[in-house]
Amino acid sequence: MISKIIIFGIVGLMGIGIYCLMITRNLPKVIVALQVLIKGAMIAIIYAGDISGNMDLAQSMALTIIVADTIVAVIGLALAIQAREKTGSSKIQSISNLKK
C-alpha cells in the first residue's frame, strides 16, 4: 500500500511539474514547476534505491540533485529578478527579447 502511495506521489509530482512547464510562460512559475518536477524525480531515485537495495548510491545521487537543483533555482530566480528590473515583465519571452 505504501509503495503504491509513493508511486502515485512520484507520478503526481512529476506530472504536475511537466504540465506546468508546458503551459506556463512566467519565469518564477517555471522555476516552481521545475522544483516540483525535480522533487518527484528525487523521490523516484530514493525509492528505486530502496527497492534495489542500493541505498548508498541513491542517497549520494539525491544529495547531488539537491546541490544541482539549488543552483538552478538560485540562478533562475536571479535571472527572473534581473529580467523584471530590465523589462518590467516576468515572461520568458522578455528574456529572449533582451538579446535583440
Next chain:
Amino acid sequence: MSLETLIPSLILFPWLGSILVWAMHDRNEKRIHMTASVVSIICALVSIQLTFQIGNQKIVYYTFGAALGELSFSADAMGVILVLIANVIGSLAVIFSMDYMQGERNLSRYYAMILLFIGAMSGLVLTANIFIMFFFWEVTALCSYQLISFYNDDPNAVRGGLKALLMTQFGGVGLLFAALMIFNQVHSFDLNVFAEAAVNVDIEQGVLALIGFSLIIAAAAKSSQFPFFTWLPDAMEAPTPVSALIHAATMVNAGIYLLSRFFPAFAAVPAWKETMIWVGLIGILLTSILAITTYDLKRVLAYSTVSQLGYMFVAIGSGSVLAGQFHLLSHAIFKALLFLAAGAVIHACGTRDMRSMGGFFKRTPFVSTSFLIGALALTGIPILNGFWSKELILESVHKESSTLVLILMLISVGLTAIYTLRCFKMVFMGKNDYAHLHPSPPAMKTVLGILSIGALTSWIAISWFSESLKQTLPYHAIESLNVTEMAHHIFSDPITCFALGITTIGFLIAWLLPKKEFPESLLKLSANSFGFDSITSGVVQSIIASAERIRCIQTGILNWNIFGLMVGLLGVLIILFMGR
C-alpha cells in the same frame, strides 16, 4: 620511482606544466620558453625511466571511488615505446620551438597545448581501459585542432583545424562505438578482459567483426588513411614543430597503435586484415602520386607521412605487428627530423613553396645534411633505420600477402624515391640568390643533430625492442630478433634487392625529371586530392543544408521544448518496452 608513481606523473606532470604555462599569459617570453622546455625535458627523462620498468608488473590499478570504478593502466612494451616517442620527440619539438617561435604572440597558449597533448598521448597509450582511452583520444584531437589553428587570423589555418577536428571525429565515433560494443559483450571496458574473451571465442563472430571494422574506421581517421587522408595535408598550417610532433611522430600513430593493440582479437575475423592492407595500400599509392605533384614542402612531407602510415597498416594487415611497430619507431624519428629540418629551411627563407627555394646545400650545410639523412631513411637506403623497418614490412608482405599487394608495394617504394629526391633537388640543389638567410640557431641544430643520430642508429635497438614486445604481449605471437638475425632475414630475401633496385630507378627518374612545371590541370587535380576534397566538402555542405532545413523546429519557446522532451522520453520508454 615505482610504476604506480611513474604512470600518473607522465600524464599529470605535463598537464600541470600546461596550466602553469597558460597562467603566464605572454608576460615574459623567455620564462615561458624555459618553463615549457624544463617540463618537457623532465617528462622525457621520466619516460626513459619508464622503459626500465617494462615487464616488471604489467597492469596497475587506481581506484577513484565507486562512480569511476577501477582505472587500469598497462606498462607493456607497445605503450611504453609510444610514450617514449611522444615525450622525447615532444621535448625536442619544444626545444626547437625556443628558436622557431621566438617573438610570436600567444606563446603561452602554444606551449600549454603542446604539454596538454604530450600528457594526453601518454595517457592514451598507457591506459588499459578503452573508455579512458577514448577520453584521451579526444583530448589529443582537441589539442591538434587548437595547434593547427594556432595562427587564428589566417583563414586557411582555421579551416585546416576544423577539417582535422571534424574528420578525426569519425575516428572518435568509431572508437566510442567499439568501446560500447565491447562493454555490451564483456561488461567491462578493460582491454585485457576483452582480449581474453575474444581469443577464447566467447564473443559472437558477427559482433566481433562489427567491433573490428569500427576500429579500422577509428584508426584510418586518426592516422589519416584512405578515405580520410585529406585532413593531414591541410593540417600543415600548424607551426612546423607541431607538424613534427603531432602530425608526424605521435598523434597520427595512435591509429596504428590501436590496430596493433587489438590485433590478436580480430586476426581471425574474415576480411579484417585484407581491409587493412587495402586501406593502407590505396592511401600509399594515392599520396605518393600527390607528393610528386605538389610544390609545398610541408605538404610533400605530409603526403609522405600518410604513405608511411599506410606501410604500417599493410604490415599489421600482413600479420607482422613487430614490423609495423618497428617502422612506427623509425618513422617517428626520421619524419620528425625531416619536418624540423624543413622547419629550419622555412625559418631561413620564409616560404614553403619549393619553386622559390634551391641552393640550400651550400648555404646551410648542417640543416641540409640532416634533411638528407632523413630523406635517405625515408627512401629506405641502408643502413639507416627506415631501411630495416621497411624491408621487414616488405618481407612480411612477401610471405603473407598476395603477389599483387607485393607488386604495388614495390611500385610505392619507387614512388617514394621519386618524390623524396625531387623534393631534395628543388630545395637544396641548384642555385638561388637569397640576399639574406636567417641562420639556424644552436637549439635548432642540437635537435637536428640528436634526431640525425637517432635515424642512423635506432635500428640497433631491434633486439631490445622485439624482446620487450614478445615478453609483454603474450597474445601477439611476436618473433624475437637480434641485429644479426634481422640482417640475415632481410638480406636473404630477394625482395630487398628488388626494393633497392626500384629505389635506384626512382632516383634516376627524379633526377631526369624536367624542371618545367606540371600542367595546370594536373596541379588543380592534385590540390583537390584527386577529387577527395570535393567529396569531403560535399558531405559538409549537405550536412549544413539539412541543418538549415531542420532549424525551423528550434522555436526557442520553452513550452515547446518541454513538449519535445516528453515526446523523446515517451519514444525511449516505448523502445525499452518493446525490447523486453
